[in-house]
Amino acid sequence: MTVRVVLADDQPLIRAGLRVLIADDPGLDVVGEAGTGAEAVRLVREVAPDVVVMDIRMPGMDGIEATTRITAEPDPPHVLVLTTFDDDEYVYGALRAGASGFLVKDMALEEILSAIRVVAAGDALIAPSVTRRLISDFVGRPRTTPAYRSAAAITDREREVLTLVGSGLANAEIAAELHISVATAKAHVARLFTKLDARDRVHLCIIAYEMGLVSPPG
Numbered sequence: 476m477t478v479r480v481v482l483a484d485d486q487p488l489i490r491a492g493l494r495v496l497i498a499d500d501p502g503l504d505v506v507g508e509a510g511t512g513a514e515a516v517r518l519v520r521e522v523a524p525d526v527v528v529m530d531i532r533m534p535g536m537d538g539i540e541a542t543t544r545i546t547a548e549p550d551p552p553h554v555l556v557l558t559t560f561d562d563d564e565y566v567y568g569a570l571r572a573g574a575s576g577f578l579v580k581d582m583a584l585e586e587i588l589s590a591i592r593v594v595a596a597g598d599a600l601i602a603p604s605v606t607r608r609l610i611s612d613f614v615g616r617p618r619t620t621p622a623y624r625s626a627a628a629i630t631d632r633e634r635e636v637l638t639l640v641g642s643g644l645a646n647a648e649i650a651a652e653l654h655i656s657v658a659t660a661k662a663h664v665a666r667l668f669t670k671l672d673a674r675d676r677v678h679l680c681i682i683a684y685e686m687g688l689v690s691p692p693g
Contacts, residue, residue, distance in 0.1 A: 478595040481507045481522065481552070483515035483538065484530040489580070493528065496584055503591060510534075512541030519545050524552045525595050529574070531558045531565050539568040546573030553594040557587065566601070570677055575599045598645070599677035628670050634688065636663040640676060641683025 480503055482490045490508050497503045506522045509515040513536045515527060527545060531538040542554045553575040558565065569577050575594040578587060593600055629637065632653075639649045650660040664679070673679045683689045 477502060477504045478526060478591065479504055479506045479522070479524040480591060481505075481509065481515065481518050481524040481527045483509040483512065483518075483527055483533070483541065484557075485510050485533040486530075489530070493587075496588065497591075500588055503588065512536030512538055512544075515541045516544045519548060519552060523550075526591050527552050527554045528591065529554050529556050531556060531569065539565070539572050542569060542572040542574050553597070555590055555594045570681065575677060577601045597676075599680075601677065629667065633663055633667055633670070636660065637667055637671075637679060637683050637686075638688040640664065640667070640679045641689035643680070 480497060482493050482505060484490050484493075487510070490510075494505050494508070497505050506524055507518040509518050511533050515529065515538075516536070518524075519527060527542075529538045529542055533541075538556060538558070542556070545551055545554055551573075554569075554573065555576040555578065556565075556569040556574045557578045557580060559580050566577050576590055576599055578590055578600075582590075590600055635653060636649055639652055644652065646660045646664060647657050649655075649664075650657045653660070664676075667673065667679055671679065671682055673682060
């Protein structure tokens with residue numbers, strides 16, 4: 476299946492470069508472009524893309540507010556933030572808004588294409604240049620365990636799965652680690668989404684750290 480992509484960036488040259496890059500990938504198709512956050516929200520409602528590649532700094536409604544509105548839509552697309560600025564507050568803002576990924580524009584072009592495919596498949600990722608700093612800072616902040624009162628409802632096995640998700644393991648790796656099938660691992664992750672009201676794997680990872688299941692990287 477072709478992944479339908481909307482590009483949201485206030486710089487026409489950036490959008491043009493991404494459009495040309497995506498055009499060379501037979502599995503991806505640009506179905507719309509937006510120069511502001513408000514235009515991105517409108518386009519999502521009109522063309523129902525699978526992924527929105529979202530800049531943060533745009534005139535009027537910025538990318539974080541646009542992401543918040545887009546992820547609140549029924550059956551929303553996945554949002555991949557692609558920005559020049561890897562400031563921590565932008566990362567936190569994007570993830571809290573429901574973004575499934577956060578990349579910086581100096582990454583290799585093939586990595587950007589791969590990231591679009593990853594978030595389209597329902598996975599999540601953060602640029603390696605900000606991952607360690609992000610997680611360390613999250614763990615250093617006061618934990619918000621009251622937000623996860625439903626954590627008491629998860630089983631011992633689900634807690635094991637959540638720990639492995641927080642460690643960055645994919646479903647296949649979780650299955651190998653726990654000696655279960657990939658389908659069973661996916662089922663456990665799906666139940667964690669429901670029980671913890673998590674948006675995506677990035678959110679599960681944050682919850683795992685905030686619950687103290689995973690230690691900060693040393």
